[in-house]
Amino acid sequence: QKEVEQDPGPLSVPEGAIVSLNCTYSNSAFQYFMWYRQYSRKGPELLMYTYSSGNKEDGRFTAQVDKSSKYISLFIRDSQPSDSATYLCAIMRTGGGNKLTFGTGTQLKVEL
């Protein structure tokens, strides 16, 4: 079993839609959760970082963590064509020496 599972998509939505991206993880030792956005042929860009259960909002983006279910989500409101990218969830253990474990990434396309 992979330590973190992510639906690879692709996911196609119309402009203005609410997008929900999800990951599950297997080990409760993971305590830090991040979402990265990666445009084609570029490096990942940090979007959101959280370490507690609940919601964290930043503009059109909301990161949600449910530690009891080992489930993390990223919501994008009012999606734009510029949001078209691959979204990677990444998790880190407590005392894990800052090693990030990534999901496979979900490819998102927002269409006009």
Place this chain on the structure above:
Amino acid sequence: DAGVTQSPTHLIKTRGQQVTLRCSPKSGHDTVSWYQQALGQGPQFIFQYYEEEERQRGNFPDRFSGHQFPNYSSELNVNALLLGDSALYLCASSLAGQETQYFGPGTRLLVL
């Protein structure tokens, strides 16, 4: 403030050759991590350097080695290249004690 920089951007090698990739961390950061991202996959952790020493290593063979210099920049060396080493190699920098990592644009390596 310069972000993480990597060189070269692209590289083509043949099987059996050796390659050196370079990374300069974000200003003020002292920790460098290297990741390998195969096509359609999430990044996989190779190793991490702090205070010029390898602090943590992922599941990669000894053909992968690295170095960190006193100015915190880092090199990744891969010996005896295999076709399967073709990937995007990403460098991420962070500040010791902080979880967030910032990625460079990557070096795309093609092994023929």
